[in-house]
Amino acid sequence: MNGKKVIAVAGATGGQGGGAARAILSDPDAGFAVRALTRSPDSAAARELAARGAEVVRADFGDESSVHRAFEGACGAFLVTNFWAHGSAARETGEISVLVRAAKAAGLRHVVWSTLEDTRDLLPLEDDRMPVLQGEYNVPHFDAKGAANELFRQAEVPTTFLNTTFFFQGFLGNFTPRRSEGGVLTLALPLEDGKLLAGVDVEDIGRTAFAIFKGGERFIGETIGLAGDHLTGAQYAEKFSAALGEPVRFESVPYDVFRALGVPAADEIGNMFQYYGDFAQEFTEARDLAKARQLNPALKSFDDWLADNTSRMSTR
Helix, strand or coil: CCCCEEEEECCCCCHHHHHHHHHHHCCHHHCEEEEEEECCCCCHHHHHHHHCCCEEEECCCCCHHHHHHHHCCCCEEEECCCHHHCCCHHHHHHHHHHHHHHHHHHCCCEEEEEECCCHHHCCCCCCCCCCCECCCECCHHHHHHHHHHHHHHHCCCCEEEEECCEEHHHHHCCCCCEECCCCCEEEEECCCCCCEEEEECHHHHHHHHHHHHHHHHHHCCCEEECCCEEEEHHHHHHHHHHHHCCCEEEEECCHHHHHCCCCCCHHHHHHHHHHHHHCHHHHHHCCCHHHHHHHCCCCCCHHHHHHHHHHHCCCC
């Protein structure tokens, strides 16, 4: 593609992959071209990427040959899997295995893999503080990705491991402040008082991945922790108050209460937040904000994100 290094972007019509594709396309002088991988090349999001200059190709992680074809001739790849599309850690592990085999076969020179910690490294399954899910996981969408890091190493795929975290976009959905019976806006989170929650704008995952590609081989083999802010529940509520122009109080929902709510994936999300809380020091220390901003100077704080997104919130 005009002599540029082709970066294959998995999930290019989703949040993380879309952010990576847009970041690369926004800097045409950096010497990279985007090959956007999607199951739906005719979707509006895919057509938008094509209009911006991306090469859009069909690739389905359930069809391994399509992934091999999509990686042919590429220099590197941004790889991400979507646990929430099916909710199965076993299936996600299978998808990651497909990506690893295809990356190895194509001889990719640099992969940025969007991943998370395997929570079992700090919380053995024998510890009964939270329920074991899907037979062998604390937080399946963490643990499957974290365990699969070793697949990249074993296959000797030159990889940078990009550890992500809670997306600020979650505050546009299930965790938007809502009005209590007394009419007060309330930010209800399954997070203990005083515990830090690391958050990031999902677009910054793609922007940071692009910075890693530009940094080149020096990042291969490295694990990079990413967050835009580390805040307590009360601090998030305080910032919501300033942005929305009215008081927002923080309500700490006990983990067991949240897991019993009956909402979709309540056990998974409850366990995730308990891991955030029980290992807050380890988790946030692995995501140095200053280092992250050195790599991605445009990295958004929660204040930055609120300024761009408050108008999109629907509080009731």
